[in-house]
Amino acid sequence: MATIYDVARLAGVSPKTVSRVLNADGPVGEKTREAVEKAMRELGYVRSNAARMMRAQKSGIIGLITGAISTRNQPSIQQGLPDLFIVQGIQRALESSGTTLMIADTAGRNERVPHLIDTFLSHRVEGLIYVAEYHQEVSLPALPDDTPLVLANCFDSRGTPAVLPDDRRLQADLVRRLIAAGHRRIAFLALRPDMVAGRLRPFGYRDALAEAGLPFDPLLLAHVDFDQAEIGPQVLWDTIDRMLRLDSPPTVLCCGNDQMAMMVYGILRSMGRKVPDEIGVAGFDNYRVIAETLYPPLTTVELPYTAIGARTGERLLQLIAGESREAGPTLVAGPVYWRASVNERRPENVLAFRNLREENE
Amino acid sequence: MATIYDVARLAGVSPKTVSRVLNADGPVGEKTREAVEKAMRELGYVRSNAARMMRAQKSGIIGLITGAISTRNQPSIQQGLPDLFIVQGIQRALESSGTTLMIADTAGRNERVPHLIDTFLSHRVEGLIYVAEYHQEVSLPALPDDTPLVLANCFDSRGTPAVLPDDRRLQADLVRRLIAAGHRRIAFLALRPDMVAGRLRPFGYRDALAEAGLPFDPLLLAHVDFDQAEIGPQVLWDTIDRMLRLDSPPTVLCCGNDQMAMMVYGILRSMGRKVPDEIGVAGFDNYRVIAETLYPPLTTVELPYTAIGARTGERLLQLIAGESREAGPTLVAGPVYWRASVNERRPENVLAFRNLREENE
DNA sequence: CCGCAATATGACACCGATGTCATGACACCG
DNA sequence: CGGTGTCATGACATCGGTGTCATATTGCGG
Numbered sequence: 001m002a003t004i005y006d007v008a009r010l011a012g013v014s015p016k017t018v019s020r021v022l023n024a025d026g027p028v029g030e031k032t033r034e035a036v037e038k039a040m041r042e043l044g045y046v047r048s049n050a051a052r053m054m055r056a057q058k059s060g061i062i063g064l065i066t067g068a069i070s071t072r073n074q075p076s077i078q079q080g081l082p083d084l085f086i087v088q089g090i091q092r093a094l095e096s097s098g099t100t101l102m103i104a105d106t107a108g109r110n111e112r113v114p115h116l117i118d119t120f121l122s123h124r125v126e127g128l129i130y131v132a133e134y135h136q137e138v139s140l141p142a143l144p145d146d147t148p149l150v151l152a153n154c155f156d157s158r159g160t161p162a163v164l165p166d167d168r169r170l171q172a173d174l175v176r177r178l179i180a181a182g183h184r185r186i187a188f189l190a191l192r193p194d195m196v197a198g199r200l201r202p203f204g205y206r207d208a209l210a211e212a213g214l215p216f217d218p219l220l221l222a223h224v225d226f227d228q229a230e231i232g233p234q235v236l237w238d239t240i241d242r243m244l245r246l247d248s249p250p251t252v253l254c255c256g257n258d259q260m261a262m263m264v265y266g267i268l269r270s271m272g273r274k275v276p277d278e279i280g281v282a283g284f285d286n287y288r289v290i291a292e293t294l295y296p297p298l299t300t301v302e303l304p305y306t307a308i309g310a311r312t313g314e315r316l317l318q319l320i321a322g323e324s325r326e327a328g329p330t331l332v333a334g335p336v337y338w339r340a341s342v343n344e345r346r347p348e349n350v351l352a353f354r355n356l357r358e359e360n361e
Numbered sequence: 362m363a364t365i366y367d368v369a370r371l372a373g374v375s376p377k378t379v380s381r382v383l384n385a386d387g388p389v390g391e392k393t394r395e396a397v398e399k400a401m402r403e404l405g406y407v408r409s410n411a412a413r414m415m416r417a418q419k420s421g422i423i424g425l426i427t428g429a430i431s432t433r434n435q436p437s438i439q440q441g442l443p444d445l446f447i448v449q450g451i452q453r454a455l456e457s458s459g460t461t462l463m464i465a466d467t468a469g470r471n472e473r474v475p476h477l478i479d480t481f482l483s484h485r486v487e488g489l490i491y492v493a494e495y496h497q498e499v500s501l502p503a504l505p506d507d508t509p510l511v512l513a514n515c516f517d518s519r520g521t522p523a524v525l526p527d528d529r530r531l532q533a534d535l536v537r538r539l540i541a542a543g544h545r546r547i548a549f550l551a552l553r554p555d556m557v558a559g560r561l562r563p564f565g566y567r568d569a570l571a572e573a574g575l576p577f578d579p580l581l582l583a584h585v586d587f588d589q590a591e592i593g594p595q596v597l598w599d600t601i602d603r604m605l606r607l608d609s610p611p612t613v614l615c616c617g618n619d620q621m622a623m624m625v626y627g628i629l630r631s632m633g634r635k636v637p638d639e640i641g642v643a644g645f646d647n648y649r650v651i652a653e654t655l656y657p658p659l660t661t662v663e664l665p666y667t668a669i670g671a672r673t674g675e676r677l678l679q680l681i682a683g684e685s686r687e688a689g690p691t692l693v694a695g696p697v698y699w700r701a702s703v704n705e706r707r708p709e710n711v712l713a714f715r716n717l718r719e720e721n722e
Numbered sequence: 723c724c725g726c727a728a729t730a731t732g733a734c735a736c737c738g739a740t741g742t743c744a745t746g747a748c749a750c751c752g
Numbered sequence: 753c754g755g756t757g758t759c760a761t762g763a764c765a766t767c768g769g770t771g772t773c774a775t776a777t778t779g780c781g782g
Contacts, residue, residue: 001485001505003768014732019770027729044505046482050414051768054737059411061463084445091466100480102422102463105452119461121407124362144362144405233656259654266656269630290650293620295594295627364738375762380740388759412738415767 002043011039022047053124062094062316063120063128064103065113067138067154081287082305086131086152089309097317099126114141121147127316130154131309135165135196148319152312153305155329161319163312165303166331167197171204171254172211174282174301177336178252179212182345183280187220187243187250189236189260198223198256201284205254219243220250226260236260237267244273252280252342258287261298261341280342286334296340304334363404372400383408414485423455423677424481424489425464426474428499428515442648443666447492447513450670458678460487475502482508488677491515492670496526496557509680513673514666516690522680524673526664527692528558532565532615533572535643535662538697539613540573543706544641548581548604548611550597550621559584559617562645566615580604581611587621597621598628605634613641613703619648622659622702641703647695657701665695 004022008015013032020026021036028036039045053059066083087103094101102123104116120128121144128147132138132154139156143149151162178186188205191198206216220243226236243250255261261283265275273279275296283291283300291298311330318325365383369376374393381387382397389397400406414420427444448464455462463484465477481489482505489508493499493515500517504510512523539547549566552559567577581604587597604611616622622644626636634640636657644652644661652659672691679686 001482001507004770005768015768016733016770017731020731023770025770026731029730032730046479048415048485048768049483050411050420050485051737052770053411054409054415054739054768055770057737081442081445084442087464088466088468091464092468095468100463100484101465102461103448103452104462105449107449107453107456118407121362122410123461124409124411146362259650262654263656270656287650289620289648293623295624295631365740366738376738377740377762377764378760381761384740386740387761390760393760409738412767413740415738415769416740418767 001048002045004045004047006043007036007039007045010043011035057124059124059126060099061120061123061125062099062101063117063123063125064090064101065116065120065128065130066103066105067110067130067132082153082303083131083133085305086309086312089306089311090129090131090152090313091309092306093310093313093317099317117141117143127320129312129316131312135167135200137196148316150312150316150319152308159327161315161325161327162329163308163315164329164331165197165305165308166333167200168204168207169331169333170301170303171201171284172207173204173333174284174336175205175208175254176211177338178254178280178282178342179208179214180346181342183252183342184214185217185220185248185250186214186252186254188222188254189226189239189256189264190221190223191256191260192225193223201256219246224256224260226256226263233263233267236263240264240267241271244271244279250279251345252282254282254284256284258283258285258290258298258300261300262290262294265294276341276343282342286337291337291339294341299337299339299342301336302334304332307332307334362409363406365406365408367404368397368400368406371404372396418485420485420487421460422484422486423460423462424478424484424486425451425462426477426481426489426491427464427466428471428491428493443494443514443664444492446666447670447673450667450672451490451492451513451674452670453667454671454674454678460678478502478504488681490673490677492673496528496561498557509677511673511677511680513669520688522676522686522688523690524669524676525690525692526558526669527694528561529565529568530692530694531662531664532562532645533569534565534694535645535697536566536569536615537572538699539615539641539643539703540569540575541707542703544613544703545575546578546581546609546611547575547613547615549583549615550587550600550617550625551582551584552617552621553586554584562617580607585617585621587617587624594624594628597624601625601628602632605632605640611640612706613643615643615645617645619644619646619651619659619661622661623651623655626655637702637704643703647698652698652700655702660698660700660703662697663695665693668693668695 004015004018007018013036017028017032018036020028021033091101102120102125106112128143128149129152130140131152136154137156138154149160151160153164155162155164175186188202190202193199202221209216222239224236224239226232253264255264261281264281268275268279275281281298283298286300286302291300311332315330365376365379369379374397378389378393379397381389382394452462463481463486467473489504489510490513491501492513497515498517499515510521512521514525516523516525536547549563551563554560563582570577583600585597585600587593614625616625622642625642629636629640636642642659644659647661647663652661672693676691
């Protein structure tokens with residue numbers, strides 16, 4: 001591959017002059033510039049980042065580690081989609097910064113992380129991002145002080161900058177909207193309590209109930225490990241069956257995620273209950289393939305992965321630039337998508353709710 | 362960040378000796394080695410790839426361009442999953458080769474590709490991979506001759522090495538399995554004919570029919586643009602309705618992909634037809650969130666994205682190593698997943714089919 | 723016509739690792 | 753005891769850009 005020396009020779013100038021043309025620093029004569037540009041074109045010259053990087057002590061590279069399929073403890077076979085959207089968001093944020101992304105995946109083996117970090121350090125990355133597959137606590141090996149790190153969709157106990165979904169608020173927003181639609185008995189089929197989301201979202205659920213002056217009924221809240229191989233569907237069935245037999249049964253089922261909602265559709269159908277007329281169903285994630293394809297389309301709230309990625313990228317760029325920024329995690333919320341799986345019981349409330357939100361914007 | 366000179370000074374040796382310890386070439390005295398290793402540990406030394414790369418004229422970097430969300434013409438809102446699995450497969454294949462992956466996404470703007478390629482070339486990538494979101498023809502700008510390129514999930518007219526799903530064979534394998542299960546009237550709701558998969562898979566469908574001596578009935582084959590915003594579901598409904606009213610209606614509906622199958626579940630339910638007892642449904646993709654969560658679980662065939670990625674990585678490594686390998690695209694097939702959405706009408710055939718396949722392995 | 727500033731260009735060193743070659747210290751053999 | 757080979761180590765140049773400083777050329781006011 002052609003070097004700056006080749007270009008210089010062909011153009012009959014010194015390498016330094018070519019460098020000046022490349023970087024548009026220092027003055028260059030009109031005719032000289034043209035000769036150099038012609039030479040570059042003829043040779044198909046592309047400047048070597050390695051050499052440049054050595055001199056400048058700046059790589060323009062950011063390292064990205066994804067956690068991907070950690071064998072067990074997966075919240076669902078949703079596998080990878082969060083990662084993907086987060087990475088796309090990161091790319092969008094970095095796009096205009098002139099940095100390039102290097103990626104590596106642990107492939108489920110966390111013990112590989114130190115090695116991946118070393119590889120990135122050897123490329124002198126200017127910053128590191130760790131992306132987790134679902135909201136969780138992680139523990140990463142320490143980095144040299146001068147390499148900033150941002151965690152996406154996860155956090156650690158050292159207070160490393162992190163960008164997280166605002167699970168509590170997202171759930172509260174969804175339940176608020178259900179209440180605004182006139183629902184009063186709202187069941188919540190939460191995710192397993194050993195997952196962060198399974199712990200945070202019930203708070204949001206109760207926040208919304210409390211705001212509206214509705215009582216919290218423990219019989220309407222259940223953590224359901226719906227994703228277990230064999231018995232998952234059965235557990236889900238039993239839970240729903242129990243709730244529907246209550247004296248005052250729920251008018252809507254709030255599911256831990258869209259995938260669970262999809263299973264709930266099947267179960268309700270088997271039970272002979274029509275959605276949304278006999279019972280409403282709401283999801284969580286706005287996993288579009290599910291939410292938009294289900295019939296009726298699923299009301300849900302968006303887990304804003306792309307936005308999380310974008311904020312992560314921005315936050316890292318700030319750290320690299322040395323801008324201090326506040327500490328603590330950045331929480332990201334997203335919109336409620338109101339589709340046909342929940343009936344509006346009181347249209348007038350919904351209008352009021354909309355107006356209220358618009359005023360708050 | 363510490364350099365090899367810092368380490369050398371601290372250990373009281375020359376940089377070259379440190380280099381020898383690092384690379385385990387040339388002989389080094391026992392005591393010297395220990396002193397050097399101690400110095401490296403104390404300084405937290407990580408060797409600079411940039412410097413190494415300059416000397417060695419080898420980067421150990423592979424560039425990966427993903428096509429992602431090209432606005433229109435998407436086969437579905439499946440958005441990104443193929444990309445993701447392909448990239449994971451690539452990473453698995455490259456993992457042991459000591460190369461690092463750089464990624465960039467066009468973000469739907471194809472005109473950015475030349476710029477992305479230049480960025481990669483400036484990092485002196487040893488090879489390039491282009492990953493498309495769905496099986497399609499692409500056209501990339503020419504590369505310098507010495508940088509190998511492999512296309513994943515796409516192909517071009519220049520005969521660039523490519524790794525593709527064997528759509529025809531996958532569809533044939535699935536239909537064969539349906540026939541083995543005793544089905545004789547098999548409807549095929551194909552994808553749009555302007556998509557490669559929409560053209561190739563009908564051939565596979567007919568291959569399987571022909572092998573079994575079954576007639577091809579044009580009334581049982583329809584291309585359905587099920588994904589259109591408003592009318593998609595209606596078109597799908599009409600098509601199914603028409604087929605079910607035939608004098609000799611199909612006993613199973615083969616869908617263009619799992620997402621379409623999911624919609625078909627909803628439509629059949631609305632029509633009052635029970636799956637699988639009154640009619641079978643088969644998908645395509647083995648999009649697990651759908652196929653495993655639907656009730657009943659969906660019989661489908663796997664579009665082997667991870668394998669496509671792995672083969673792509675392997676093929677690129679071979680090209681980089683200068684091993685010639687055959688030209689032409691690499692076609693990758695995958696297994697049929699038999700779940701509960703299609704009834705076995707003739708169990709004895711299925712056994713025979715299994716034995717046959719095992720003999721062929 | 724001289725002096726000084728602005729413009730245009732080049733020589734050279736340096737970034738950090740490593741290939742090449744040289745050198746010094748031993749050990750072993752005849 | 754000299755010759756030869758092996759081991760251990762270092763000096764030096766090199767990879768491709770670019771920062772620093774020097775030099776050559778031109779223009780313009782006085």
